[in-house]
Amino acid sequence: MKFYDYPGAPNPRRVKIFAAEKGIELEVVMTDMAKREHKTAEFMRKNPSGKIPVLELDDGTCIGESVAISRYLESVQPEPNLFGLDPVEIAVIEMHHRHIELELLSQIGASWVNGPIVAKMGLIEPIEAAKERGDLMTKSFYKRLDLALGEHPYIAGERYTVADITAICTIDFATRLVGLRPADEHKNIWEWHERVTARPAVTD
Amino acid sequence: MKFYDYPGAPNPRRVKIFAAEKGIELEVVMTDMAKREHKTAEFMRKNPSGKIPVLELDDGTCIGESVAISRYLESVQPEPNLFGLDPVEIAVIEMHHRHIELELLSQIGASWVNGPIVAKMGLIEPIEAAKERGDLMTKSFYKRLDLALGEHPYIAGERYTVADITAICTIDFATRLVGLRPADEHKNIWEWHERVTARPAVTD
Numbered sequence: 001m002k003f004y005d006y007p008g009a010p011n012p013r014r015v016k017i018f019a020a021e022k023g024i025e026l027e028v029v030m031t032d033m034a035k036r037e038h039k040t041a042e043f044m045r046k047n048p049s050g051k052i053p054v055l056e057l058d059d060g061t062c063i064g065e066s067v068a069i070s071r072y073l074e075s076v077q078p079e080p081n082l083f084g085l086d087p088v089e090i091a092v093i094e095m096h097h098r099h100i101e102l103e104l105l106s107q108i109g110a111s112w113v114n115g116p117i118v119a120k121m122g123l124i125e126p127i128e129a130a131k132e133r134g135d136l137m138t139k140s141f142y143k144r145l146d147l148a149l150g151e152h153p154y155i156a157g158e159r160y161t162v163a164d165i166t167a168i169c170t171i172d173f174a175t176r177l178v179g180l181r182p183a184d185e186h187k188n189i190w191e192w193h194e195r196v197t198a199r200p201a202v203t204d
Numbered sequence: 205m206k207f208y209d210y211p212g213a214p215n216p217r218r219v220k221i222f223a224a225e226k227g228i229e230l231e232v233v234m235t236d237m238a239k240r241e242h243k244t245a246e247f248m249r250k251n252p253s254g255k256i257p258v259l260e261l262d263d264g265t266c267i268g269e270s271v272a273i274s275r276y277l278e279s280v281q282p283e284p285n286l287f288g289l290d291p292v293e294i295a296v297i298e299m300h301h302r303h304i305e306l307e308l309l310s311q312i313g314a315s316w317v318n319g320p321i322v323a324k325m326g327l328i329e330p331i332e333a334a335k336e337r338g339d340l341m342t343k344s345f346y347k348r349l350d351l352a353l354g355e356h357p358y359i360a361g362e363r364y365t366v367a368d369i370t371a372i373c374t375i376d377f378a379t380r381l382v383g384l385r386p387a388d389e390h391k392n393i394w395e396w397h398e399r400v401t402a403r404p405a406v407t408d
Contacts, residue, residue, distance in 0.1 A: 048303075048348060048352075049303055049307060057292070061292060061296070063295045063296065063299055064299055064303075065298070065299045065302045065303065065306075067298060067302060068295045068296070068298035068299035068302060069295065071294050071295055071298050072291050072292070072294065072295035075290070075291035075294055075295070076291050086279070087276050087279035087280050088261070088265060088276070090275050090276065090279055091267045091272045091273065091275055091276035091279070092265070092267065092272070094269070094271060094272035094275050095267050095268055095269045095272035098269045098271060098272060099252075099253055099268075099269065102269075103253060106310065125333075127331060127333045127334055127337070129329075129331045129333075129334070130331055130333070130334045133331070144252060148252070
């Protein structure tokens, strides 16, 4: 079982934290994105999306997407549960998880793709208006998230789940690389951030 | 159990097909998006995202997101299985499902949000360059999808799954409302389209 990774990238980090919560050790294979190793013909056979992370099983099956890999790990190592246990909990965790992905991560992604670091790489023509919209939508979601985290201690409610892992990687990525750090006044977000980063599994 | 719906919207359609495959009848409540009923304070209490679909359970719990609702239905009515049965199948279906969402639906969404119909509604300033990029990425994904559907009859492999439901709703939305119909030369896509739309559960 090989895990194709690149340090600092937010999506592999999600899986590394998820695996650490379950006590699963991953055999890490470095895929140098700076050298475009994720776009070689050999890598594209493992994942036609040309993205990391990928988990390659011993029989050669490749799972190329962070949540799909996390679900595999949840199936083979159910404890501690991170995706929910009964029909309502499974649905509520999925809802909160997808709200973070579809309404926060996607907007931060738009600001990243159209921002200065990606522009310097020369791979894509930045669209300034798309970055502005991404920034605006991100800040708006932070307000909503801060209110929600005043109501319950974790993203999906009373306990720590996969939705927290995605949120921590999303917000750290936004803070470190996209210039979209949540404002200091969002005290509930920052208290949650401290609560979650105190976990031994939550590393950089 | 109430299902908040709007005819023609692609995300509620995903759930309606999913439920029909399982023989589950949904008590449909019409939410008139043209009248902005999905943005009222009352509706936003059900789903702070201000989006449909929402499934409201008898105890008042609201599940506001199409895949979260589908997972709820899968849990309460496991047959026929649509999300996978063993660890590898669960992961492979999720991977293909998310590739459709993250690399096709998201791009069609960008073309839609920045296209003429939404512009006419006057809710958002269209970004022409973002529409052009969405169009380009959609056409590029169609090529990849056509190749993949030459290798296996369904999106996630040998059998019909939730990934097909998402793909059919995505492609029909693109065709009907976004001007992004797959080209005639993508014969494998069109053969798959015929195969999938022949199912009694796959209605408009």
